[in-house]
Amino acid sequence: MHGSILVATRKGTFIVERSNGGWKPRLAGHVGACVNFVARDPATGTLWALLGHGHWGAKLSRSRDGGNTWEDAPQITYPEGARYIDGAEPSPDGGAARPTFKPATLLKLWCIAFGGPGEVYVGTIPGGLFVSRDGGESFTLNRGLWNHPSRGGDLFAGEGTGVTHWFGTPASEGGEFAPGIHSIVVDPRDPKRILVAVSTAGVLESTDGGETWRGRNEGMRNDYLPDQAAEWGHDPHLIEICRAAPDHVWQQNHCGVFYSEDGARTWKDVSRPSEGVRFGFPVAVDEHDGRTAWIVPGRSDEQRMAIDGGLFVARTEDGGESWTPLRHGLPQEHAYDVVYRHALHNRGDVLAFGSTTGNLFVSDDRGEHWSVVAHHLPPIHAVRFA
Amino acid sequence: MPRVELTRHLFAFFPHLTHRDLEVEASTVREAIAALERLAPGIAFYICDERGSLRPHVNVFIGDERVVDRKGLTDRLRPNDRLFILQALSGG
Numbered sequence: 001m002h003g004s005i006l007v008a009t010r011k012g013t014f015i016v017e018r019s020n021g022g023w024k025p026r027l028a029g030h031v032g033a034c035v036n037f038v039a040r041d042p043a044t045g046t047l048w049a050l051l052g053h054g055h056w057g058a059k060l061s062r063s064r065d066g067g068n069t070w071e072d073a074p075q076i077t078y079p080e081g082a083r084y085i086d087g088a089e090p091s092p093d094g095g096a097a098r099p100t101f102k103p104a105t106l107l108k109l110w111c112i113a114f115g116g117p118g119e120v121y122v123g124t125i126p127g128g129l130f131v132s133r134d135g136g137e138s139f140t141l142n143r144g145l146w147n148h149p150s151r152g153g154d155l156f157a158g159e160g161t162g163v164t165h166w167f168g169t170p171a172s173e174g175g176e177f178a179p180g181i182h183s184i185v186v187d188p189r190d191p192k193r194i195l196v197a198v199s200t201a202g203v204l205e206s207t208d209g210g211e212t213w214r215g216r217n218e219g220m221r222n223d224y225l226p227d228q229a230a231e232w233g234h235d236p237h238l239i240e241i242c243r244a245a246p247d248h249v250w251q252q253n254h255c256g257v258f259y260s261e262d263g264a265r266t267w268k269d270v271s272r273p274s275e276g277v278r279f280g281f282p283v284a285v286d287e288h289d290g291r292t293a294w295i296v297p298g299r300s301d302e303q304r305m306a307i308d309g310g311l312f313v314a315r316t317e318d319g320g321e322s323w324t325p326l327r328h329g330l331p332q333e334h335a336y337d338v339v340y341r342h343a344l345h346n347r348g349d350v351l352a353f354g355s356t357t358g359n360l361f362v363s364d365d366r367g368e369h370w371s372v373v374a375h376h377l378p379p380i381h382a383v384r385f386a
Numbered sequence: 387m388p389r390v391e392l393t394r395h396l397f398a399f400f401p402h403l404t405h406r407d408l409e410v411e412a413s414t415v416r417e418a419i420a421a422l423e424r425l426a427p428g429i430a431f432y433i434c435d436e437r438g439s440l441r442p443h444v445n446v447f448i449g450d451e452r453v454v455d456r457k458g459l460t461d462r463l464r465p466n467d468r469l470f471i472l473q474a475l476s477g478g
Contacts, residue, residue, distance in 0.1 A: 053432075054473075055474070056433075075431055105436055105439075
């Protein structure tokens with residue numbers, strides 16, 4: 001299992017293992033179901049799959065035998081009284097607009113991460129961080145983040161501030177436009193330090209195990225609000241850290257590629273639009289060298305396609321000062337692949353990514369050369385090394 | 387007692403319900419789903435969300451009639467009723 005690749009697709013979970021010098025995929029579960037994310041808890045070996053059944057809702061599934069059999073795990077639900085501001089309506093008497101509130105129900109399980117002993121984190125839509133301290137036997141909503149002032153304060157207790165700075169994400173299910181948590185990064189040096197990224201709000205940090213949170217968006221820029229330097233309203237597509245040097249944090253954002261050398265306290269735009277390095281969804285960071293990262297560029301937010309029909313990965317080894325396009329083995333004409341935020345991952349010198357057109361690519365040499373593992377998988381949502 | 391008929395799609399998740407005669411002691415839809423939950427723990431969260439409302443893409447019929455109260459599930463069941471729990475199709 002260790003070293004194999006877990007692939008979450010629109011139609012099931014695949015496991016890809018080394019075979020005769022190459023890689024061989026097999027359908028390992030959830031046949032026909034939408035799988036948003038699959039990951040292995042390194043502490044227990046349990047595989048976790050985050051499902052989105054079209055009719056039956058979001059479900060957490062787990063396997064304790066390496067993907068041979070799966071079972072429904074204890075399910076994640078929002079507690080009674082959890083609600084969020086979903087808009088505003090004009091006051092009937094012409095006065096100030098009034099916020100409208102919506103009871104929270106689980107729309108989507110989006111990502112899972114593992115922290116200190118027994119700690120499992122799940123990010124959801126609408127905007128929930130669920131925490132387990134017992135290895136995933138039970139989950140509770142993190143109230144510090146749910147009640148954060150940036151999203152209107154404590155709506156369990158009352159009306160809060162009436163104003164939210166958390167907007168929606170098109171990745172919501174069921175046609176609802178609600179915020180989502182897609183990135184959860186636990187500092188390997190200190191499991192009480194946690195970064196999350198929210199579409200659409202920005203990056204938040206806790207240094208006390210999730211009790212309190214603060215925004216970490218200094219230096220970010222957005223192109224779609226009147227105030228481009230607004231504290232909130234950012235659209236991170238993914239954040240990732242260097243495991244050996246966790247102060248090196250990378251962010252592929254809707255508005256560019258951003259890099260922080262100080263643990264997300266300040267961000268620097270390291271995009272190179274003339275080289276295609278700007279729009280995309282995923283980012284992977286070298287496990288040892290925080291200045292080395294990989295992205296898969298796409299053509300602008302309006303199009304979301306491979307640039308000029310040629311798919312490439314871009315790598316920097318100098319903290320975003322320069323980027324190298326890596327195209328060897330990737331299709332260079334008539335490619336329309338889009339790579340979703342969780343669908344690029346690395347382990348050592350091996351990288352893997354999968355696309356919405358069902359192509360899965362692997363490189364054994366840090367992206368220099370790529371080989372196609374599969375051409376005809378269902379649309380790929382996530383790729384993780386086990 | 388009312389008898390519940392499930393879409394076979396749900397048997398994929400709850401195979402032990404396959405071919406079972408699902409007669410339940412219930413006078414409302416809510417009570418019927420609670421009875422199902424006792425037979426197959428977890429199934430209520432497939433049919434309803436955590437607020438107890440029917441999921442948007444689930445259809446429930448009593449006989450030929452779609453239930454009216456999708457939030458409170460208060461539609462009445464008579465002893466000889468058949469309660470159908472189906473996936474809603476919206477075309478395609």
